[in-house]
Amino acid sequence: MDTLVDNRAEIWEGFRLTLWLLLTSGVLATLLGTVLGSFRVSPVPTLRWIGTSYVNVFRNTPLVIILVMSAAFWPTLGFNDVGFFGYNTFVTFAILGLGLYTAAFVCEAVRSGINSVATGQAEAARSVGMTFAQSLRLVVLPQALRAVIPPLTSIYIALAKNTSITAIVGVPEAAYVMRRLSNKFTSDVYAIFFGIAAGYVVLVLVLSVLLRLAERRLAVAR
């Protein structure tokens, strides 16, 4: 127990970074995933193909590989010093890796959300002369985004837990702190594990409560 109290500053820093990773890569994944999801239902075959390939590649690759490759890949494209918000370049590479990986799952959720919107809606939009882009933006997506919140909740929860994997590429977030402390204070492994695990449980609970509130607020009578 003392180990947790003595190292609370380091643990707090770890969870702050976990939250930052969750927020930034969550935004990136949502934006990219929505674009890719629209690609997958587009009338243009190439766009559909791009969306499908993206999902098949990123969803079937272990996140560790994506993170390690991300750290090696961006510097070769010339991104050498892209840290922001007080965190270094490697945090940015981790954010990009997490975001690219999670976007594949968001894409699938958005696609199934679009498919869940009643056919009559898109037909009505077309019958008043809207183009594909208009009917998607003005009629289908606003309804789809509501249907998409429950699956997005599980995706964000998975993302919150996945931020821990960045520990493998040396990002000092909560799981990294846990590993470091377990190595240093071997007699206190139980307190360290249950302490940090409790942090994640709280994070997951808060996230699911917030998203359920959002779901209820946005809900409309169908």
Next chain:
Amino acid sequence: MTAALFDVPGPQSRRRAAIGTIVAAVLAAALVGLVGWKLYREGEFEAELWQDLGQPNIARAVWLGLVSTLSAAAVAIVLSVIFGAVLAIARLSDHRVLRIPAAIVVEFFRAVPLLLLIVFVFFGFNNLFSDYWSLVLALMLYNGSVLAEVFRAGINAVPRGQSEAAYSVGMLKSQVMSSILLPQAVAIMLPAIISQCVVVLKDTALGVIIAYGDLVFQANLIAEFVDHTIVPLALAALIFIVINYALSRLAVWLEARFARRGRTSAGAARPTDMQLAPTAGGAGD
């Protein structure tokens, strides 16, 4: 279903789609080409690298890694199914003594990142578990808890008339579960179990945190040896993509097969949350 979003194309929209196809293809090709050119300029594809990668000891390392990954994943998935079934039955029990602890176990292990579990099992028991067993047990705890929820939903999805009929002919609770509910539920849940295999396979890669010699670990070693990261790891990723893609196709095929037999009622058997759990895992999960 996507066809609802656009009409059967007439001449004008066919032209527009053709232009869109070309523009998108050119842009995608330009992006891939630019990245490829940059990597080439940085010497990621030089002949020496391929020569190094062609050495027999590299092939042996990849094979060793693949065997380690597959053996950990196979044992983990079998143990997860058993652990998940036990938890699911405990959670469906009429006795609170079983139901509540099972619920706590399931919710706890689903909320804790797998990486923490692996580190904990490895360091927490005085070196009782080797790197292999630490990984397998952690995978079992996490995926077993996820599967427990899948099983619970699957058992609940068997029409109520089935268990009512079984009770009415005088079967015991254990008999109803083992000979009426489980056999039917397994057919409904098989696709979800296969999808979970994809998650398990991907998650074995987390063994690198305790230096378990799986495919990703070997790929990292090879990357250090040849002094290039991108190509060796991309090749490792390719192996994962092939295996996982085959598994997902198998899950889709099984689902279609059971749907045709009318075992699942138009997908109603699988709540959305459950459909997403396997994919979001590793995702995630």
